Amino acid sequence: MSLNTISIAPIINKTTLKKKGDYYSVCWIKDDIASIEIDKKVYKNISNSIFFLNARIDWKIKKKITTSSSGYVLYLPKEVLNNPLLSQLHINEVVLFSKNEIPKINLAPGIEKRIQSILEMLDELIGSHLKHKDDAIISLLNTFFVYCDGQCNIKSIISENSSKKNIVYKFKKLADKRIVELHEVNEYAQLLNISSSYLNECVKEILGVNAMQIITEQRIMRSRHELKFTNKTIKEICFDLGFSSPDYFSYFFKKHTGTAPSSLR
Template identity: 25%
Template sequence: MQHKEIKIQAFSESAFHSLGFALQRMEDHYRSTHGKPDVPHRHDYYTILFIEQGEGSHSIDFTEYQIANNTIYFIQPGQMHQVVLMQEPKGWIITFTEEFLIANSIPDKLIRDIYLFNDYGQSPPLPVAERDMPVYRNLIDQMEHFTSSLENYPMEAAGSLIKLFLIQSNNNCSLHKNDNPQLTETTNHILRHFKQLLDRQYADTHKVSDYADALSVTSDYLNKTVKSITGKSAKDHIQSKLIIEAKRALLFSELSNKELAYSLGFEESAHFNNFFKKSTGLTPSEFRLMAHHS
């Protein structure tokens, strides 16, 4: 099948873009596209898929998840994703921009502290217990009501409801982590700042020791702390981040392998090629060719 160009969808292509917030029923979106399978794409805004009923698959940064009832997906700006549905779903698509968060005093710390919008190839859906579904339905009903009927301050109303939605989701997510006695404010702080550093410096250094030094801890402590929360060591996160960024660049850019290797902080393209093949089983050229012809 001929590969279609993978595009970055800007928020201006969404409804209510002047608010930096949009809400759409999944069934309406499905009908408007005549049920055609989604194509891989990225957004420059946050996306939440709240699926009450559905069957199919959802790929986020090259990891495929089976769609199930009563699940929520959280997608960061820049993450590649693709939804393939087997039948008409029931649910909601919630989208909002970074500017929307700022305008509504929703701090960046909240987004980073909660483990909902993840990266580095780990963005699993959040299952919602049946007893919690009325809470979510009520929040979404209010979002729909206020953004469609209020003449004054609809953005502020939506902002308050999004904040409640995220807090409710974080509380549900936290239920899966409360059994871990090592999950303390200190470990949260270290993980949060490690991820911030990694987002900024993944191309500058690939060494755990450099991140540990920046956080004033030992490499061993950083590895163990990160693993106690995420199940992956700091080294694993660094490598996953590099692989994800490499895959994105291979799909979205025209960089040569040598240029890509240099942009990711590899001094030798051969080293990058070996690293990529060890992680994926394919050379960068093979991955690009396969992706563009799939």
């Protein structure tokens, strides 16, 4: 598959309109954006977020008057998700680019900086003539989607018609804020005033996994980040992330990744 039809553009103009053609659109909105209009519905207060839009959805972004870039729009041909490296991602399992729903994620500051770096590298690569350019583009796309998926399982849906989706959204937000102290499904269920079985039912229906898998995914994602991007000792990371002991942290990490924490470093 040729990747020549992948394109990316910074959000600079006062109004950014959807590109013509059968493309998925990924809109990363950094700041200085007044609104995004999706199928004639206007959404405001959307800084530090990413929208995943089907080719059949009409959209336009209205920018405040600034001279700097306020994010990126990435255009992907549909067949790009059939690439072997991307085809197994959770983004395909949950039908990310659905024509009936509008997936949106809100980015934490740390994740936002990494997303920006990835998109800037994509922008540079797509316009280059480097050897192995296609492999590098796919690798960066994979990293981009993995970060997005880890942020909130790409399922914070802009929707008002499903109480289960709202429960899953609230659960994900709670896990993001309190994962260091809360590690059991029943703890989150109590905060949401529902039973553990119903929370699992909601998560399974919306995301295709159980609630404990989401908790585990968050703990692993944070562990990976601390191991790769900080100078903390494994013992410090262990206690900072709420694990009971370094031995249990090593056991937990190796069980779920197949790699010892020391090996990742």
